[in-house]
Amino acid sequence: MQPGSGVQSVEAVFLLLLVFVAVFAGLARRLKIAYPILLVIAGLVLSLLPGMPLIGLDPNLVFLVFLPPLLYSAAWTLSWREFQRNFVSIAMLAVGLVFFTILGLALMAGSLLPGFDWRSAVLLGAVVAATDAIATTSIARRVGLPQRIVDLLEAESLVNDGTGLLALQFGLLMLMTGRTPSIIEGVGRLVFLTCGGVLIGLAIGAAVAWFERWVDDGPIEIVISILVPYATYLLGDRAHVSGVIAVIACSMYMSRKSSGNMSPQVRLQATAVWDALTFAVNGIVFVLIGLQLPYVMGQISGMSRVVLMEYGVGFSAVMIAVRMVWVYGETYIAYAVQRWAQKVEVEKPAPRRLFVIGWGGMRGVLSLAAAVSLPYALPDGSTFPQRSMIIYLAFCLIVATLVVQGLTLPWLIRRLGLSEPIGMKAEEQDARRVLLREALVHLDRKRSKNRDQSAMLGELIAGYQQRLDAVPADRERVEGLVDSTLRSTAILEVLHAERVALLRLWDEGHIDDDVLRTLQRDLDLEESRVHTGSAVVR
Template identity: 80%
Template sequence: MVGGVQAVFLLLLVFVAVFAGLARRLKVPYPILLVVAGLLLSFLPGMPRIGLDPNLVFLVFLPPLLYSAAWTLSWREFQRNFASIAMLAVGLVSFTVLGLAMTAGWLLPGFDWKSAVLLGAVVAATDAIAAASIARRVGLPQRIVHILEAESLVNDGTGLLALQFGLAILMTGRTPSILEGGGRLIFLIGAGLVVGLAIGFVVALFERWVDDGPIEIVISILVPYAAYLIGDWAHASGVIAVIACGMYMSRKSPEYMSPQVRLQATAVWDALTFVLNGIVFVLIGLQLPYVMGEIRGLSHMVLLAYGIGFSAAIIILRMVWVYGETYIAYAVRRWVLKTEAERPEPRGLFVIGWGGMRGVLSLAAAVSLPYTLPGGRMFPQRSMIIYLSFCLIVATLVLQGLSLPWLIRKLRLSDLDHIDDEEQEARRIMLREALVHLARNRSKNRDQSAMFGELIANYQRRLDAMPAEREEQVKGLVDQNRRNEAVLAALQIEREALIRLRDEGRIDDEVLRTLQRELDFTESRVHTGSILSL
């Protein structure tokens, strides 16, 4: 038995490595190709059946992948786009569930409104893993990426609540009141935030006393599991707890994590998230035999029509909500409240509507549904819910994911210049403050005036070369140890200026991580004795 599990795991790793490498050559986001590869492999004779265990998804894959996505989420952009994120994460989930409940008899023969509510709860929330894995790889404007990622993270909490209510309605026949639903949502999110922030605070405090790469990396891997399990134990949202903890730790990491540890941890987490993401997306494709095996009494053409029609309906529902809610909010602000409001950008709204990808969480939620109802009766819609969820996942991942780069080119959407401007501004401020620090030390240490003069000249050349930064090697070292100390002090001034700019909201978290990584590499070269490039 153990040998079989090991063989399956190694087989999945081989699939991930081979098809991810092929995706790189084809310039296609690797999650999309892995799903397609899983679908094709599922047809091969003799292919081992690899089932999707919901507990494996929720307890093993979900916490680290959510934590990684939350770590890279921009707090500044989350604040700026909070209204849009909330309307997508809460409003759109409710709109999808209600929309399916009202059209169940027409759209899905054999479904009553209770089964339709459960189906809506399963598929309403977009997938954080899919959004983080694909949105950043297809050249989307940063603002849209931030909205899609934040939506997919937050709406996991609302999707979980909708699923709980859907199951309660189905199993007990009682419909929770709006007050009860709102109270439960507030508790899930509020308690999840408290748990996540508390764990983040304690771990960040402990991390200040540790400066050992392997230990800190192990802690960073354990933290998301602890946040998820403790949140679940407290009957709060474990998903929200992981997200809150990840965002807090990311915010505090420049203060407690040394450059060397940060570089090591980044490499480990890049590899970990790649492997977990890869396995998840291959598993989605490999579920086709199980999904089809659940369906009885319907031809393949009828099933195909159901799958296409349902996927199209959900995509249209999202488009209607994105455009309708945005323009209604704009009209209210402009004509009712008489306040200044930025006119909505139809191109950006279309991409936000088109980018609502579903992933493994929807399929895991569908597979976790009960087989029987109270009294021992079979739950006849379970197999169709699993099938329709699978169709929507494939449609949104493959169709929408592959078409996004083409849409971006056709719609001429890009805000890279905005990011570049922020990055250049941050570089200028960092260099200027480092120059002030070096000049101050030069005046205090007259015996080392030549060394400080050389460093000042190199920093000044970099500043004069803006915006195109050029690295130049420093030659003629007089006292390497003293010089290294001066360089490290100047780098620390740059780092403090960078953090201050982030805290003031003048630069995005992504700009901070980019420039912080450059500073970390430079400091690493100083510690290892390499020739310093400034």
């Protein structure tokens, strides 16, 4: 190989993947399909083309390059209010379901998985039990799921990465040493991984938030925001706690602090950069999943394609059924205990909603990376015979949940009558009214103190009153070019008053994080127009 040819090969593969992402994501938009689904399908098809280079999946590439920024981006948009409200449900899915899946596979090892002993089955369960935050976040928001279900699935997929990695550690420990950890050891390890990750994430978040108070420069803050998830993940890993939990905790903390620490201009720039970054990395991840088909099939020998297909389909169906059983069983048991034993009036579970939650448990690249990272050999020098089958079954489950479940989710939501109407949420409408009234109060108070600006302020008041009268009928802007420094100053003061009211509504729990970000973006854009001399009274 000539000098530099290795670098050139990497560059060529990277550019080829970006071309795939751009082309097929554009096609997905035209077909009105969530782009991650089409990218996986495209990767599968491309992997079968003659002459297509074999692109292997390096676990280190996933865990150290792709995972930190994607987790950070996903956790940034997680609603803290909804996380608190759904904490019990999230814990039951993120912890209970993971271990229920592992226990189920261990009990069925002999019949469902010929050649697997219970230790190998536990390892398989640890690989596939946790849903994937990247897949869930990328697809759930694009298929019309009700926001309440999206919040639950996203939180579950983020938290259960920690429990899944813990289970994988114990599975490898049992495989390599033959020792089974005690329940006390398992619980203690889970608490250590989780609490340690949270502490490291919050500490880094607090340090970065303090630093950003003294910096108001878009490029600098954007670079810092990209470095933070990598630094947090690596520090968590070095401290032998959960790097995943550390990144999630840091992101959620930084997200809550961003409203006060970032200027509107920096916030707009950072949002644009992160949208492009997560789209590109997400796209590459999903194409890579599809391209793994030749590698996965090359690991299996001595079995016909028909038998392999039966194993893959059967295993995927069982895993989907296990999730359904847990979601329905746990929910109705909890309802019965609260209703009949504790005598608490609680809302009766909605079977349609539970079905969608069960159907939305998608696996992704993390499961495949975990499977590929399994050792080839056992301590006695013999090969680990189930490794190739674990990789194959994990790949089948990923394809089944991403493609089959992802494609059927929109149809399923419509059939079950769970589609949410397009338009402003009630919380957003109420918040807009509060902000506009706050702006009118501020302008009226300012006009009473500044009689010489009465005409200009009266025009602004008329514009805001017109906008208030239009909520929620429309969100049209009332045109009015900024033609003086006084007018620009008045608009900036009004925007500040609206921000104060918005943050008050958020702090008091009247609006969730999605509404905050939506209205905050509107205010940021308006302030940006003021600074560029093209502002309008909205």
